[in-house]
Amino acid sequence: MFYVIITSSRPDPAYRYVLILTGALFLSYLSVAMSLPAVPIHVVNGLALNNSFGGLAVGIAFLSTIVTRSRAGASADRLGGKICMQRGLVIYAVAGVICLVSSLPQLSVGGAYAVLLVGRLLLGLGESLGMVGMVSWAIGLMGPQRSGKVIALVGMGMYGSFAAGGPLGLALLERTGFSGLMVVCIILPLIGLLAIHWLPAVQPHAGQRESFWKIIGRIWRPGVVVGLQGIGFAALGAFFSLYFLSRGWAYAGLGLTCFGAGFVIMRLFFGHLPDRIGGTPVAMASLAIEAVGQYLLWLAPTPELAFSGALLTGIGCSMVFPAMGSEVVKQVPPHLRGTAVGGFAAFQDLAYGATAPVVGLLADRSGYASVFLIGGLAATLGLWMAFQAHRFVRQTA
Numbered sequence: 001m002f003y004v005i006i007t008s009s010r011p012d013p014a015y016r017y018v019l020i021l022t023g024a025l026f027l028s029y030l031s032v033a034m035s036l037p038a039v040p041i042h043v044v045n046g047l048a049l050n051n052s053f054g055g056l057a058v059g060i061a062f063l064s065t066i067v068t069r070s071r072a073g074a075s076a077d078r079l080g081g082k083i084c085m086q087r088g089l090v091i092y093a094v095a096g097v098i099c100l101v102s103s104l105p106q107l108s109v110g111g112a113y114a115v116l117l118v119g120r121l122l123l124g125l126g127e128s129l130g131m132v133g134m135v136s137w138a139i140g141l142m143g144p145q146r147s148g149k150v151i152a153l154v155g156m157g158m159y160g161s162f163a164a165g166g167p168l169g170l171a172l173l174e175r176t177g178f179s180g181l182m183v184v185c186i187i188l189p190l191i192g193l194l195a196i197h198w199l200p201a202v203q204p205h206a207g208q209r210e211s212f213w214k215i216i217g218r219i220w221r222p223g224v225v226v227g228l229q230g231i232g233f234a235a236l237g238a239f240f241s242l243y244f245l246s247r248g249w250a251y252a253g254l255g256l257t258c259f260g261a262g263f264v265i266m267r268l269f270f271g272h273l274p275d276r277i278g279g280t281p282v283a284m285a286s287l288a289i290e291a292v293g294q295y296l297l298w299l300a301p302t303p304e305l306a307f308s309g310a311l312l313t314g315i316g317c318s319m320v321f322p323a324m325g326s327e328v329v330k331q332v333p334p335h336l337r338g339t340a341v342g343g344f345a346a347f348q349d350l351a352y353g354a355t356a357p358v359v360g361l362l363a364d365r366s367g368y369a370s371v372f373l374i375g376g377l378a379a380t381l382g383l384w385m386a387f388q389a390h391r392f393v394r395q396t397a
Contacts, residue, residue, distance in 0.1 A: 014141045017199050018153060021134050024089075024192035025157040031092050031185040032061070032127055033165020034172065035099070039120070041170075042178040047109050057113070057120055059353065064124025066349040070212040072128035073136075073342025077209075077335055081137025082201040084338070088130030089196075092189035095122035100182035126189075128342065131158070136338040139329060140202030144337075148274030148282075148326035155321055156267045163260050205335035216343050218331050221389040222324035223347035225283055228382030229320040230351030232294045232313055232375030233259075235359055240297075240310065243368035249303040255310045262314030270319060274326040280390035282323040287383040290316025294376035298369050309372070316379065321348065324386070327393065 040054030047053075076084040098119035102112045131154065138150040172181040216223070236259060244252035273282045293312030300306040325344060332340040359371040 014143075017141050018138045018150060020195060020199060021085075021138055022153045022157040024195045025130065025134050025154065026161050027195075028089050028092055028130060028189040028192040029127075029158050029161035030165045030168070030188050031096060032123060033161045034169030034181060035123070035185060036162075036169065037166050038169045038173040038178065038181055039116075041173065042103075043113065043116070046103075046178060047113055049109070049113065053113065057116055060117055061120040061124040061127070062349065062353050064121045065127050066124075066346055066353060068125045068128040069132065069342035069346040069349065070339065071342075072125075072132040073339035074209075074212070075129065076133050076136035076338025076342070077204060080201055080204045081133045081135070081140055081338065082196070082199070084129050084133030085137055085196065086133075086193060088126045088128070088133055089189040089193045091122055091126035091129060093186050093193075095119045095126055096182050096186035096189075098122060100179055100186065103177075103179040103182065131345065132338055132342045135325075135341050137202055139337065141200075144329050144334070146275050147329040148279060148322045149271050151322035151325040152267050152271030152274075152319070155318075156264065156271075159260070159263060163264075205333070205337075208335075210336060210339075212339060212343060215332065215336055215340050219328045219340055219344055221385065221392060222279075222327050222331075223344050225287070225382050225385045225389060226321050226324050226344065227347035227351040228378045228385065229287060229290060229317055230348045231355050231359075231378035232290050232372075233317045234352045234355035235294075235371045235375040236297070236310060236313055238355070238360070239363060239368050239371050242363075243297075243371075244303065244306070246368050247303075249306070251303070254307060258307045258310040259314035259317075262311045262316075263318040266315055266318035267322075271322065273319065274323040278393075279323040279325070279327040280386055280393060283320050283386040284383055284390065286316045286319045286323065287379050287386055288316070290320075291376050291379035291383065292316075294372045294379055297372035298376060313375075320382075324389070327389065 036058065039057050040051070043049050043054040043057050044051060072084065072088075075087070096119070099116055101107075102115035102119060104112070107115065135151060135154055138154070139147050142150055169181060172184060176183075237256065240255035241252040244250075244255065270282075290313055293309045293314075293316055296309035296312065297306055300309055325341065328340050328344045329337060359374050362374065363371050
C-alpha cells in the first residue's frame with residue numbers, strides 16, 4: 001500500500017512534457033503574434049503603401065494557414081508529431097529571415113513587398129505544421145482520453161502569445177525597427193526548437209489512409225460548431241474598439257482584456273471538463289454563455305454592461321475548441337488523428353478569416369452593435385449544432 005501511494009504521487013512525466021511543448025509553442029507563436037500589429041505599420045509607414053496592402057500582408061498568412069491544414073495533418077500522421085512540429089518551427093525561423101530580407105534598403109518598394117509576402121506565406125505554413133504537430137505529439141504522449149486537456153493547453157499557449165505578443169511587437173518595432181523585430185522572430189522559434197529536441201517522440205500509427213474530404217465527412221459536425229463559435233470572437237476582436245469609439249465610451253482596450261481574462265480562467269480551471277463529462281455537454285454550455293455575452297454587447301446601454309458581455313464571450317468561447325476537438329479525436333482512428341485535427345482547425349480558421357470583412361459590410365450599414373447580433377445568432381446556431389452532434393455521438397456510441 002505504501003508503495004502505491006508513493007508511485008501515484010509522482011508527477012506525470014507525460015504532462016510535464018506537454019507543458020514544455022506548450023511553452024515552446026508560446027515562444028514560437030510569438031513570431032506570429034508580434035508581427036501581427038507590426039506588419040501593417042511597416043507596410044503603410046515604412047513602404048509608403050496604402051492600407052489595403054497592409055491588410056493583404058496580414059491576411060495572407062492566415063490564408064496560407066487555412067489551405068495548408070490538410071497537408072500539415074497528413075505530415076503529422078505520416079511522420080509523427082515531433083518531426084512535424086520541428087519542421088514548423090524551422091519554417092517559422094526561415095519566414096523571419098525572409099521578412100528580414102524584405103527590410104533591406106537596397107530593395108525597391110515593390111520588391112520589398114513581394115519578399116515580405118513570401119515570408120508571410122511561409123509563416124502560415126509554419127503555423128499549420130507547428131500547431132497540428134504539437135497536438136498530435138501531445139495526444140500521443142498523454143493518450144486520447146486526455147485530448148481535451150491537451151487541446152486546452154495548446155489554446156493557452158497560442159492565445160497567451162497573442163495577449164503578450166501585440167504590445168511586445170509594437171514596443172520592439174518602435175525601439176529596434178522592423179528589422180530588429182524580425183531578428184527576434186527568428187530567434188524565438190529556434191529557442192523553442194532546442195527546448196523540444198530532447199523530448200521523446202511518439203511513433204506514427206500504421207493504417208490505411210483516407211482522403212482529406214472523407215475525414216471531413218466524419219468530423220464536419222464538430223467543425224461547424226467551432227466555426228460558428230469563432231464568429232463571435234472574430235467580431236469582438238475586430239470591432240469592439242470601434243464600437244466603443246462610436247458611442248463615445250472610454251477604455252475601449254479593456255474589451256479584449258475582459259475577453260482574455262474569461263478565456264484564460266476557463267482554460268486554467270476547467271480544461272479537464274471535456275475529458276471528464278464529454279465534449280458536447282461542455283460545448284453546449286459554453287455556446288449558451290457566448291450567445292448571452294454577444295447579445296449583451298448588442299444591447300448594452302452602458303460600457304460596464306459591454307465589458308460584461310466581452311467577459312462572458314471569453315468565458316463562452318474558451319472551451320468550445322477543446323471540447324469539440326476531443327470529440328474529433330474520438331471519431332477517427334489514431335493514424336488519421338493529425339489530418340482530422342488539421343481539418344477541424346480549418347473550420348475555425350475560416351470563421352476568423354471571413355467574419356471581419358463580411359460583418360464589416362453590415363457594420364457600415366447598420367452600426368457596430370449589429371455585428372454582435374450576428375455573433376449571438378451564430379453562437380445560438382452553434383448551440384443547436386452541438387446538440388445535434390451530441391445526439392449523433394449517443395446514437396453511434
